[in-house]
Amino acid sequence: MQEKLKQIHDDALKRIESVKELDELYKVKVDVLGKKGKLTEVLKGMKDVAAEERPKVGQMVNETRSNIEEKLEEMKSNLEAKFREEKMKAEVIDVTLPAKKNKIGHKHPNTLALDELYRIFTGMGYEVVEGPEIEYDYYNFEALNIPEDHPAKDEQDTFYIDRNIVLRTQTSSVQARVMEKTQPPIRIISPGRVFRSDAVDATHSPSFHQVEGLAIDKNINFADLKGTLAEFAKELFGEDTQIKFRPHHFPFTEPSAEMDVSCFKCGGKGCRFCKGEGWIEILGCGMVHPHVLEMSGIDPEKYQGFAFGVGLERIALLKYEIDDMRLLYENDDRFLSQF
Ligand code: DAH
Numbered sequence: 329m330q331e332k333l334k335q336i337h338d339d340a341l342k343r344i345e346s347v348k349e350l351d352e353l354y355k356v357k358v359d360v361l362g363k364k365g366k367l368t369e370v371l372k373g374m375k376d377v378a379a380e381e382r383p384k385v386g387q388m389v390n391e392t393r394s395n396i397e398e399k400l401e402e403m404k405s406n407l408e409a410k411f412r413e414e415k416m417k418a419e420v421i422d423v424t425l426p427a428k429k430n431k432i433g434h435k436h437p438n439t440l441a442l443d444e445l446y447r448i449f450t451g452m453g454y455e456v457v458e459g460p461e462i463e464y465d466y467y468n469f470e471a472l473n474i475p476e477d478h479p480a481k482d483e484q485d486t487f488y489i490d491r492n493i494v495l496r497t498q499t500s501s502v503q504a505r506v507m508e509k510t511q512p513p514i515r516i517i518s519p520g521r522v523f524r525s526d527a528v529d530a531t532h533s534p535s536f537h538q539v540e541g542l543a544i545d546k547n548i549n550f551a552d553l554k555g556t557l558a559e560f561a562k563e564l565f566g567e568d569t570q571i572k573f574r575p576h577h578f579p580f581t582e583p584s585a586e587m588d589v590s591c592f593k594c595g596g597k598g599c600r601f602c603k604g605e606g607w608i609e610i611l612g613c614g615m616v617h618p619h620v621l622e623m624s625g626i627d628p629e630k631y632q633g634f635a636f637g638v639g640l641e642r643i644a645l646l647k648y649e650i651d652d653m654r655l656l657y658e659n660d661d662r663f664l665s666q667f
Pocket residue numbers: 497498499500540541578580581611612613614634635636637638
């Protein structure tokens with residue numbers, strides 16, 4: 329009997345020692361201490377033990393039992409501690425690692441330039457108005473004093489949808505639409521896409537963008553035009569920027585001019601950027617032709633106005649020193665991510 333107990337005791341301890349999982353440990357417990365367990369079997373055999381031996385054997389059984397129980401308990405907490413540690417290790421987070429940077433988009437140089445124009449002109453009280461890209465010949469040409477046989481209407485320049493409908497060649501079309509609907513005072517800028525049947529090269533594209541400006545009120549004269557555009561040039565290219573007007577011709581303005589700004593690279597001395605000129609051409613402008621006012625139902629005796637048209641790509645190319653317009657349309661991330 330004693331021998332048997334010792335055997336059970338040693339076996340159990342050995343098994344407990346080698347257990348790796350809590351499940352296994354539970355199995356050992358059932359095998360040894362369970363209802364049909366080995367130690368329980370021994371207890372059943374107690375009735376065959378001589379009466380004087382019983383207390384001694386009983387004590388041995390109890391000791392064996394509590395030894396095994398103790399060992400089981402110890403192993404259980406060891407295993408639990410081990411598993412907890414493993415879990416912690418597996419779930420560890422290194423809070424000192426740098427965070428992954430989310431890739432965010434970049435504003436296109438055209439958009440950046442447009443944002444600048446919005447900032448400058450809305451700051452002067454101008455409103456932003458848009459018009460359709462597919463436009464009646466009337467608003468694109470006729471209402472702007474460009475008659476039927478004018479060379480600007482040449483099919484080589486204009487995409488015609490039909491006799492009366494074109495892809496607008498200029499955002500000046502929005503001038504005519506606004507004047508027709510609104511009585512002065514008017515102060516608007518109108519950004520948008522325009523189309524001309526040009527071949528693609530470093531400075532041309534069949535589709536590009538313009539921003540039109542228009543101000544109409546009582547007593548507006550060329551000095552207002554000059555003051556407004558001088559302020560615009562300084563805001564856009566820097567406080568020291570000078571402006572210069574060269575006489576020009578546009579059918580919808582009289583007088584008309586092209587405006588140059590002093591080269592913001594060399595300050596006007598002449599450099600590669602301004603091709604030695606010291607000046608850079610920037611926009612077309614003029615006093616709204618009385619005939620244009622009249623056609624849109626505004627009395628030229630009462631009201632006068634000025635208008636201007638800026639090429640958005642031209643501003644973007646100059647401002648961000650990009651030397652080929654095609655880069656603006658290629659959607660190359662290596663280029664765009666620089667802005
Ligand atoms: N529409 C002209 C162009 O496409 C630009 C322009 C010039 C607009 C003079 C104007 C202006 O409003 O007054 O070349």
